[in-house]
Amino acid sequence: MKKLLSIITVCLIAILSFNACSEEIKSTNVSIKQMTDSTLLTIIDDHQVTFDYKQATFDNGFVMAGDSAVVHYIGELSDDPVKAVLIKLIPKKGHVVNAVYDPNKKLETAPMTPEQQKQLEEGVEFAKKHQQKKAK
Numbered sequence: 001m002k003k004l005l006s007i008i009t010v011c012l013i014a015i016l017s018f019n020a021c022s023e024e025i026k027s028t029n030v031s032i033k034q035m036t037d038s039t040l041l042t043i044i045d046d047h048q049v050t051f052d053y054k055q056a057t058f059d060n061g062f063v064m065a066g067d068s069a070v071v072h073y074i075g076e077l078s079d080d081p082v083k084a085v086l087i088k089l090i091p092k093k094g095h096v097v098n099a100v101y102d103p104n105k106k107l108e109t110a111p112m113t114p115e116q117q118k119q120l121e122e123g124v125e126f127a128k129k130h131q132q133k134k135a136k
Contacts, residue, residue, distance in 0.1 A: 025085055027072045032065055037129065039081055042071070052081040059088040064123050067092075 030042035030049070040051040040063070051071055063069050072086040112120070 023074045025072050025074055027070055028077070029090070030069055030071050032063055032067050032069060034065055035063075035126065040071075040084070040087075042069075044077070047077075049077050050081040051084040051087075053084040053087060056084040057086050059086060060091065061089045062127070063087060063089050064126075065119065 028044055030040075030044050030051075032040055033043050033048070034041040038052060038054045040053055042049050042051060051073060068090040070088045070090060071084050072088075074083045074085055076082070
């Protein structure tokens with residue numbers, strides 16, 4: 001009986017010490033400045049922090065440069081890079097357009113600026129790269 005009690009006690013201590021050593025998941029709001037294939041360069045209160053998102057999960061859509069997000073991470077923000085666990089996109093407010101069709105008027109749209117065109121093309125190329133990696 002004493003042997004069984006000592007084995008249970010050792011197992012209980014091992015389980016408690018294992019749980020105490022696990023890292024806490026923290027979260028912060030960020031503004032995404034730049035992205036690479038595996039890192040996010042973000043701004044948090046005028047400080048740049050790099051997150052490694054190779055093993056992170058995206059929630060509410062994929063993020064791009066210029067987006068705001070909530071990043072759940074392990075470790076400290078002083079680490080370089082910080083390991084991201086979950087990245088949740090904060091959606092931007094939409095614009096309501098009163099679209100009324102008038103066949104007597106010419107349809108006019110605003111062309112994209114060169115910067116907007118470049119961002120769109122970079123986003124498409126980035127998505128294609130990631131889609132090809134997932135397909136393999």
